[in-house]
Amino acid sequence: MAFRAGVIISLCLSAGLVWIIESGAADVFLEATRPDFQKIPLGVVGIENAGGAESPEGRIRLGSRIEEVLKADVRRSLVFSLVDLSGIGVKVNHLGKTPDPSFKQAAEQGVSVIVWGKAGMKNEDKDADVNMEGYVYDAGSDEMVGGKRYAGSPSVVRLMAHRFADELVFRYTGEPGIARTKIAYVSEVGPARELFVMDYDGHDPRQVTADGFLNLMPRWSPDRRFLVFTAYRNRNTQDIDMIELATGKRWTLVSLSGLNITPALSPDGNFLAFSSSHEGNSELYRMDTRTKDMQRLTVNAAGDLSPSWSPSGREIAFTSDRSGGPQVFLMSADGSNVRRLTFEGDYNAAPAWSPRGNWIAYVCRSPKKDYKLCLISPDGQKRVQLTTGHGVDDSPSWSPDGRHLVFSSTADGKSQIYMINTDGKDLERITFTGTHNSAPTWSPAS
Amino acid sequence: MKEETFLQLPVYIHEKGVESMRRVQSIICASLIVGSFMVNMFGCASKSVQSGGETQASRPETKSGAGQDLPDTSFSGRDSSGGLRGLDKNPSEERLGSGGSLMAKADPGSAGRQIEDIRAEQAAVAAGLRDIFFAYDSFAISEDGRQVLAHDAEWIKANPGAQVKIEGHCDERGTSAYNLVLGEKRAKAARNYLVELGVTPNHLSIVSYGKERPVCKEHVESCYAQNRRAHMLLKTGK
Numbered sequence: 001m002a003f004r005a006g007v008i009i010s011l012c013l014s015a016g017l018v019w020i021i022e023s024g025a026a027d028v029f030l031e032a033t034r035p036d037f038q039k040i041p042l043g044v045v046g047i048e049n050a051g052g053a054e055s056p057e058g059r060i061r062l063g064s065r066i067e068e069v070l071k072a073d074v075r076r077s078l079v080f081s082l083v084d085l086s087g088i089g090v091k092v093n094h095l096g097k098t099p100d101p102s103f104k105q106a107a108e109q110g111v112s113v114i115v116w117g118k119a120g121m122k123n124e125d126k127d128a129d130v131n132m133e134g135y136v137y138d139a140g141s142d143e144m145v146g147g148k149r150y151a152g153s154p155s156v157v158r159l160m161a162h163r164f165a166d167e168l169v170f171r172y173t174g175e176p177g178i179a180r181t182k183i184a185y186v187s188e189v190g191p192a193r194e195l196f197v198m199d200y201d202g203h204d205p206r207q208v209t210a211d212g213f214l215n216l217m218p219r220w221s222p223d224r225r226f227l228v229f230t231a232y233r234n235r236n237t238q239d240i241d242m243i244e245l246a247t248g249k250r251w252t253l254v255s256l257s258g259l260n261i262t263p264a265l266s267p268d269g270n271f272l273a274f275s276s277s278h279e280g281n282s283e284l285y286r287m288d289t290r291t292k293d294m295q296r297l298t299v300n301a302a303g304d305l306s307p308s309w310s311p312s313g314r315e316i317a318f319t320s321d322r323s324g325g326p327q328v329f330l331m332s333a334d335g336s337n338v339r340r341l342t343f344e345g346d347y348n349a350a351p352a353w354s355p356r357g358n359w360i361a362y363v364c365r366s367p368k369k370d371y372k373l374c375l376i377s378p379d380g381q382k383r384v385q386l387t388t389g390h391g392v393d394d395s396p397s398w399s400p401d402g403r404h405l406v407f408s409s410t411a412d413g414k415s416q417i418y419m420i421n422t423d424g425k426d427l428e429r430i431t432f433t434g435t436h437n438s439a440p441t442w443s444p445a446s
Numbered sequence: 447m448k449e450e451t452f453l454q455l456p457v458y459i460h461e462k463g464v465e466s467m468r469r470v471q472s473i474i475c476a477s478l479i480v481g482s483f484m485v486n487m488f489g490c491a492s493k494s495v496q497s498g499g500e501t502q503a504s505r506p507e508t509k510s511g512a513g514q515d516l517p518d519t520s521f522s523g524r525d526s527s528g529g530l531r532g533l534d535k536n537p538s539e540e541r542l543g544s545g546g547s548l549m550a551k552a553d554p555g556s557a558g559r560q561i562e563d564i565r566a567e568q569a570a571v572a573a574g575l576r577d578i579f580f581a582y583d584s585f586a587i588s589e590d591g592r593q594v595l596a597h598d599a600e601w602i603k604a605n606p607g608a609q610v611k612i613e614g615h616c617d618e619r620g621t622s623a624y625n626l627v628l629g630e631k632r633a634k635a636a637r638n639y640l641v642e643l644g645v646t647p648n649h650l651s652i653v654s655y656g657k658e659r660p661v662c663k664e665h666v667e668s669c670y671a672q673n674r675r676a677h678m679l680l681k682t683g684k
Binding site (some may be wrong): 055097110113130131133136144145147149150151152153155156160161163166169171174177178180191192193194205206210211212213214215216217221222223225226230232233234236238239242244248251252253254255256258259261264265267268269270271275277282287288289292293294303305306319321325326347349350363365369374377392394395413415416437438444445446 | 497510511512514516517518519520521522524526527528529530532533534535537538539540541542543544550551552553555556557559560562563583605609619620621622623624626627628630631651653654656659662
């Protein structure tokens with residue numbers, strides 16, 4: 001117990017400020033985005049292959065598949081550091097819920113959390129249920145502090161791992177985790193570009209539109225039910241559409257003459273900000289999604305586009321070329337109080353306001369004319385270039401926990417989708433197939 | 447700005463606190479809206495007298511062209527647990543569903559429209575209409591471009607039934623979004639020059655494809671140069 005208290009106190013110190021909530025679902029909140037945050041050392045002993053299935057090969061694949069997904073989720077959470085337990089004599093406990101005596105040994109060597117479990121199928125029928133159990137040993141209390149049991153069809157095996165990973169994050173931070181989030185994006189299908197949705201780790205891509213022409217730059221509704229996007233039904237009509245992911249039902253939100261692009265729903269879902277050139281040049285507008293009333297936000301002879309709402313919904317970051325090349329500007333959500341945010345370089349565009357409010361990611365052109373990702377604080381005081389090298393980086397979008405960005409890049413030749421931490425580490429490519437994948441947008445948390 | 451600053455702090459508020467804060471906010475908002483409505487009423491009345499009652503110009507709101515009723519997209523905040531039930535020493539079984547598998551529905555009209563597009567391309571080539579090309583980052587029409595457009599203008603004026611569509615395109619450098627705006631500027635520059643040369647504006651329409659429909663897909667300048675263009679299409683009617 002003393003160790004546990006120690007862990008909590010050190011978390012308190014590193015977090016600066018901690019709220020203990022009453023509900024009991026999670027006991028500690030901490031701020032894991034601070035640079036001085038120490039990740040919690042976590043080891044995954046293994047996900048054992050439980051009985052039931054006849055084919056040993058099938059069983060091995062099932063357990064190790066879940067383990068592999070779980071470990072990747074734990075690593076990407078940035079809340080835990082994944083410890084390699086193999087070198088310190090930790091054993092899988094075949095009896096299930098009871099921690100193995102070797103866990104205490106690992107704890108003495110600094111491992112705070114140990115996770116183990118088993119997975120199997122009820123019988124060899126390929127459509128039979130998969131069952132998974134996972135348990136958590138906490139070094140502070142030297143006991144199994146909780147577990148989960150999941151059942152479902154073989155198609156949800158990855159989801160079991162994702163859900164368990166999110167439970168771990170929730171347990172230790174009070175945040176719901178990102179392992180069950182999705183990424184919407186654009187992919188080339190023959191001559192067309194269509195919308196797709198995949199898991200946050202690039203798995204299980206699903207095609208959302210099949211119009212045969214051009215659909216661009218999707219954005220999620222805050223409730224994750226819809227995507228809003230730039231839709232070219234054909235060469236003559238270009239609208240802003242919305243599609244319901246569960247049903248494929250579709251609505252036209254904006255159908256004005258000219259270019260109608262870069263829609264973004266406000267955090268409360270009540271307003272759609274977008275760019276339209278129907279009054280001559282690209283201007284930003286705001287439509288009330290309940291009344292469909294539209295209000296013009298910018299009045300300028302230049303191009304205004306790419307609105308990104310602040311998490312409070314009170315402000316909008318956007319791209320404007322009113323001072324020559326494109327630059328990032330901020331304004332109040334009613335169009336007042338416009339001010340320029342970026343001054344370094346002659347091309348800054350595609351702003352994305354972080355869900356924590358403290359950064360705006362955007363595409364910056366380097367002195368070598370490479371298009372890279374930059375971060376700037378909303379007061380303009382702090383600025384960092386996040387990516388380097390050749391290739392065109394585009395469309396940064398934040399993970400709901402504010403710790404990662406997803407973006408497209410031609411660094412490997414064709415446009416593909418990548419993930420990176422906000423400290424510039426752990427660059428990871430997440431799409432590998434297809435001739436063109438672009439415009440990724442991270443979903444809100446579930 | 448105030449609230450953004452507030453959000454930077456590593457403070458987490460219990461859900462109830464957020465709710466009650468929201469309630470206070472909505473009360474404040476409601477009274478502000480009522481208040482501003484009253485101010486507007488009087489403000490507008492005096493303004494419209496001064497400006498000769500030009501109500502049309504002072505009305506900021508228009509409709510977006512959205513046809514159908516839209517579904518409710520309002521969002522009142524998420525459950526802080528994200529649908530998780532928490533760990534349990536004696537966990538009960540949770541059944542996981544796949545969450546539905548949406549199959550994209552192919553648009554049956556798309557094949558027909560692609561054929562129309564090909565016809566429009568071929569018609570422009572047959573008529574001798576030529577594209578113009580732009581410098582990196584630019585929508586200025588070059589001397590070569592002027593000559594090409596002069597030739598195109600003569601043909602359009604000589605064929606009064608012609609409907610020409612000008613597509614603005616960009617190379618792959620730069621952002622998707624800004625290139626759509628740049629592509630529109632290119633298409634507009636071409637259209638405006640044709641109009642200057644005496645082409646009736648209603649024979650011309652424009653569209654921008656930004657960097658989304660490149661004619662050449664290599665990552666080299668010779669390829670980029672081919673993609674930075676205003677591309678002519680001739681609508682054939684049928």
